[in-house]
Amino acid sequence: MKLLALLVVSSLADVVIALPKASSNSSCSANDSSCSNPSSSASSSASSPSNSPSQDSINDACAKISKAVAEAIRTNATSLPPIPAEEGLSCLKSMPFDKSLGGQFLTQLRKYIAFQTTLEPLKNPPSTYVGSPVDVLGGLDKIAAKLGTYTSQFDFDSDIKSLVKTANDGHFSVKLCSTEVYRFSRPVSIVSVSVSKDGLELPELYTGSDAALLGGGGNGKAVSPIVAING
Numbered sequence: 001m002k003l004l005a006l007l008v009v010s011s012l013a014d015v016v017i018a019l020p021k022a023s024s025n026s027s028c029s030a031n032d033s034s035c036s037n038p039s040s041s042a043s044s045s046a047s048s049p050s051n052s053p054s055q056d057s058i059n060d061a062c063a064k065i066s067k068a069v070a071e072a073i074r075t076n077a078t079s080l081p082p083i084p085a086e087e088g089l090s091c092l093k094s095m096p097f098d099k100s101l102g103g104q105f106l107t108q109l110r111k112y113i114a115f116q117t118t119l120e121p122l123k124n125p126p127s128t129y130v131g132s133p134v135d136v137l138g139g140l141d142k143i144a145a146k147l148g149t150y151t152s153q154f155d156f157d158s159d160i161k162s163l164v165k166t167a168n169d170g171h172f173s174v175k176l177c178s179t180e181v182y183r184f185s186r187p188v189s190i191v192s193v194s195v196s197k198d199g200l201e202l203p204e205l206y207t208g209s210d211a212a213l214l215g216g217g218g219n220g221k222a223v224s225p226i227v228a229i230n231g
Contacts, residue, residue: 061090086230088182095153095178102156106144109160109174110137122167131168139163154178190226 065083072080113119113136122134143159150156157176164174189208206214210223 061087062094065091082187085184088184092154092178092181093152097150097153097156099147099150102147102150103144106140106147110140113137113140116167116172118167118169118172132166134166136163136167139166152178186229 064087068080068083071077116136119136121129122136123138125131125133140160140163143156143163146159147156157178161174161176161179164172190205191208191211192203192205204225206223206225213223
């Protein structure tokens with residue numbers, strides 16, 4: 001069985017604002033200081049990594065999503081059809097990054113994060129702590145040191161969000177403009193059947209419905225393990 005990874009637009013309004021053209025980063029709210037200025041020359045001087053999507057693929061991705069949103073609004077749809085995840089990611093990576101604004105945002109964000117009362121125990125946890133030590137403020141310093149290497153607002157925002165997530169604290173989170181536009185998901189649930197068939201083979205991945213059939217005593221002829229995602 002092969003699966004297709006999909007994304008779902010968080011809201012129709014977000015994407016209409018975000019994608020009038022491929023070079024726009026106006027999905028960022030007007031009062032969000034983390035958002036880059038699309039007219040800035042800072043991002044244009046940065047070299048793109050070899051694994052970045054081509055400009056043509058970015059233009060195509062943003063255009064397709066924008067067209068889908070416009071059609072949904074025209075027909076008064078309450079939701080959008082699923083969009084291939086690769087298209088959404090390509091379009092997100094087209095958001096330009098302003099090094100100067102990024103640095104200013106980190107300075108202000110650090111002031112807010114300094115109020116987090118668990119910073120010290122996260123950095124130097126007791127021996128009973130089951131997670132890994134996390135130096136949140138030190139992580140912000142590392143991101144600041146990389147400001148000259150970012151080629152998109154999405155990559156910058158993603159690094160910040162990933163850092164905060166390492167704290168494993170549901171009450172400590174950040175919502176950044178580019179990471180809130182889309183919700184990536186799969187059309188079906190995926191589970192691992194943790195008991196192998198003969199006690200020797202590795203566990204296999206199945207969709208939730210197929211795993212239920214196996215768990216119900218099915219002979220397995222009607223189901224098959226997942227062998228690829230987007231493959």
